Amino acid sequence: MFSRHFPRSSARARAALAASLLLLTAPVLAGCAASDSLSQQARAGDEKNYIAGDGSVREYAAGNRGKPVSFSSTLFGGTKVDASSFKGKVTVLNFWYAGCAPCRVEAKDLQSLYSQFKSSGAQFYGVNVRDEEPTAAAFERTFGLTYPSFEDRNGTVLLAMTQYVPPQAVPTTLVLDKEGRVSARILGTAEKGTLKSLIQSAQQS
Template sequence: MSRRKLPIALAGLVAVAALALSGCTADDSLADQYREGSGKGYIAGDGSVTEIAAADRGESVEFEGTLEDGSTVSSADYEGEVLVVNFWYAGCAPCRAEAPDLKTISEEFAGEGASFLGVNVRDQAASAIAFNESYSISYPSVMDVDDGAMQLAFSGNIPPNAVPTTLVLDTSGRVAARILGQVNSPSILKTLIADAIAEDG
């Protein structure tokens, strides 16, 4: 009896899914959400915060991407300042819920040693622009849906396992903290940013 071969694209997808799940333990809540197939379109983190001591941080993260307005941005543009990187997309309910807080915090730290940069993992530019207009968000976002270069750039340090995920990079461009899931407590994010700024002082 001959065995039917999977189409190449489908075989690749199966292999990727198997690889992604192979490292998950039975009590991995993110993997459980993936497996349940709820169709909600995102895997939600629990808002847990991970801080990394300066001595334990990895290498500086180098990246380059195209913003929603077509211009380019790179890690060199933020050299010497704290950078808050938020992974999001417009259809993600927790992303919408945290948007007003991110807007407020980004404005609070503008000119105070910290900048914000979004990374849109799913939308095209028009959707990102409409989202920013709706929530009056002024900081830019990299459109990462086509090549995933931004997600890849951060994967060797602390991978954004859920959307949204917010990373705080120190003034050397190293990941200092991560909030996995929605920013539930603006005061915690503000403290993480302030602490990263203070390290350089």
Template sequence: MKLDTQTRRRAKILGALVIVMTLTGCASNDLADQYRDGTGKNYVSGNGTVTEIPASERSEAPTFSGTLDTGQSASSENYKGQVTVVNFWYAGCAPCRAEAPDLQALYTQFLPDGVAFLGVNVRDQLPTAQAFTKTYGVTYPSFIDTSGSVLLAFSGVVAPNAVPTTLVLDRDGKVAARVLGQILARSTLEALIQKVLDEPGSAGNTR
């Protein structure tokens, strides 16, 4: 029996995820190494390691609120019932610039499925953040989180100095997956999103 296009796509991206997780699973503690060595780049990045959290082991959903780069206020309540991708970034972070096109492409790809994308700018003032999104064509919103309140809400999940970090939240707002550092392959995050999107969830699987 022939597989349909969607089934083949899922098999392909899940296969890619297994390979990436195998490669990154043996990585050394890059965060500690960078602290000790002092690279002079003014931030500590992760190594792209992927962590998935089974539904039964997920912590309570973080509660957060703030002002977006659009000038609108938003909170975690606005995203309940949706699979949500949260990316922590700032303009001077080279890995953030490198992964921006992949994040935008996945946002466009999953928009028809109702997946929300949300940036959290941990350092920049509004004009700098807006200049970044214009340069890289990023069309989803970001919190301007210079106070660190949104970052603090994810304490214990996101290493405070690991930028970028990308999280996938389930429909209940709980953290289901994390990429610590730059997304090394678009297919990795694609697979993580698809897996959480396919979960039944308390809000129901609408696919």
């Protein structure tokens, strides 16, 4: 597994290295050129385009989940969150942006599942890879989203995840177990029943 400790250099060089690691460790989705990968868009920091997921679902056995994820980033509104705080709770990370059509399709189901599982300790975070706060807030109002999102236009969360389970598409939904390890990944639109089952499985593991 690759280390997150990079040499001191410019932020752009650091991001470029992380993007290169992604290209070495995970194939680009069928139909998408390597130069249009989500990680390289994060490196550029702007002009991101929608990259379609194939709808594939992967669940990882407890013995194959690797290390707890590690990153520190800022939510819209300014609250800083460190992934070390995820320990003890199942956490859902959903990568999205307002102009992504499948993100709009799944939004109400994500909110419904958040409302269903928050009483049992599960927590949801969006990871917005493109929008400024007013655009993200308008999306959240439209679809009634009440869980917070990271402002990730600089790719902090996205690039941190390249050493665990690269998102590779928008939307992508990751489920973390109570130790903060990736237990499941959905590439593309998260089907409500499938995500519900993955959250329940993570809670029981």
